[in-house]
Amino acid sequence: MQLLKDRIRKDGHVAPGGVLKVDSFLNHQIDIDLYNEIGKEFKRLFSDVPVDKILTVEASGIGLACITAQYFGVPVVFAKKSKSKNIEGGVFSSPVHSFTHGKTYDVMVSVKFLHPDENILIIDDFLANGKAAFGLLDIVAQAGANVSGIGIVIEKGFQKGGTQLRSMGVNLHSLAVIRSMDDEGNLEFDDDPEPAKLEN
Ligand code: 5GP
Numbered sequence: 001m002q003l004l005k006d007r008i009r010k011d012g013h014v015a016p017g018g019v020l021k022v023d024s025f026l027n028h029q030i031d032i033d034l035y036n037e038i039g040k041e042f043k044r045l046f047s048d049v050p051v052d053k054i055l056t057v058e059a060s061g062i063g064l065a066c067i068t069a070q071y072f073g074v075p076v077v078f079a080k081k082s083k084s085k086n087i088e089g090g091v092f093s094s095p096v097h098s099f100t101h102g103k104t105y106d107v108m109v110s111v112k113f114l115h116p117d118e119n120i121l122i123i124d125d126f127l128a129n130g131k132a133a134f135g136l137l138d139i140v141a142q143a144g145a146n147v148s149g150i151g152i153v154i155e156k157g158f159q160k161g162g163t164q165l166r167s168m169g170v171n172l173h174s175l176a177v178i179r180s181m182d183d184e185g186n187l188e189f190d191d192d193p194e195p196a197k198l199e200n
Contacts, residue, residue, distance in 0.1 A: 001041050001175040004153065005189055007034060008176060009196040014185045019100060020126075020154065020178070027060035027125055035067045038175060042123065042151045043071035045173040049148040050119040053077055055140065057096075057107055057124060057132055064153060065123045072121070077114060079107040079136060088112075092142040096135035099128045107135045109143075116144035127152040127174060130161025137170075149173065156181070157190055 013021040025031040051072050056065035057079040065076045083106070093108035114120070122136050133150055140147050148171065155162045155174035158181070165172045177190035185198040 001038070003034065003037055004176045005192065007031075008154070008187070009198065012187070012198050014181055014183060014187065014198055016183055018128075018156070018159075018181065020156070020181060020187075022154065026153065030063055032067075035063060038064060038153060039067040039069075039071050041175055042068045042121075042173070046072075046121055046149050046151060046171075049121075049171065051121045051148050052118045053114070054121050054123055055079070055109070055114070055136055056122065057081065057136060060125045061123060064125060068121075068123055068151070077109055079109050079139060081105050081107055083108075092139045094135040094138040094142075097129075097131045099126075099131065107132075107139065109139050111143070114140065114143035114145050118143070118145040119148045120145050121148050122150045123152075124150075125153050127155040127161045127165075127172075128159040130159075130164055133161060133165060147171075151175075154178065 011024050015021050053074050054065045054069045054076045058081055062078050069076045090111045091108040093106045095104050096107050097104045120140050150170055150172045152174040155177045157177045157179050179188045179190045181187045186195055187198050188195045
């Protein structure tokens with residue numbers, strides 16, 4: 001998605017440890033016009049599959065899932081990361097190791113909100129090693145629901161999540177795939193021969 005790649009070039013920053021900071025427009029301050037275009041693009045990419053619900057994980061996935069859900073006309077369910085005393089009944093849960101926080105936590109969804117045979121589209125902001133995506137796939141499997149696809153805004157293609165998911169046959173679409181990135185701010189997109197130089 002050219003608009004997104006241009007924005008990453010303009011406003012993205014590289015932080016040490018292979019972390020791309022996009023907090024001025026994607027996951028802290030939010031550019032709603034860009035979010036709308038992202039929602040439309042996910043609708044276009046997943047228009048040929050059944051979608052009954054969109055599933056994401058808190059916190060940064062929620063806004064993206066909501067804006068996308070408007071184009072599908074379906075509800076959003078987000079997996080919670082913290083143990084919540086007010087989830088009644090049972091939960092589906094799966095351990096996820098966080099790339100950015102370096103710790104493992106359980107993501108959980110109430111059994112009330114995912115049902116057998118529902119068609120689920122998973123949406124998230126980043127794909128790195130795929131731990132969050134695998135946790136959500138596990139939760140969908142526990143519910144006996146089907147995964148229609150996974151939509152990712154920024155895939156770091158030099159980490160292994162995307163390759164693993166595609167080799168499993170998952171219907172994965174990423175709006176921008178980064179082929180390489182270094183601590184000096186050099187960044188290359190997969191389908192774009194012109195390397196960009198980001199500010200650190
Ligand atoms: P994974 O589970 O695929 O290893 O990592 C994906 C999760 O880690 C995303 O939900 C996102 O919150 C976070 N993440 C991974 N890499 C980055 C990054 O480079 N920048 C930011 N801002 N978040 C990232």
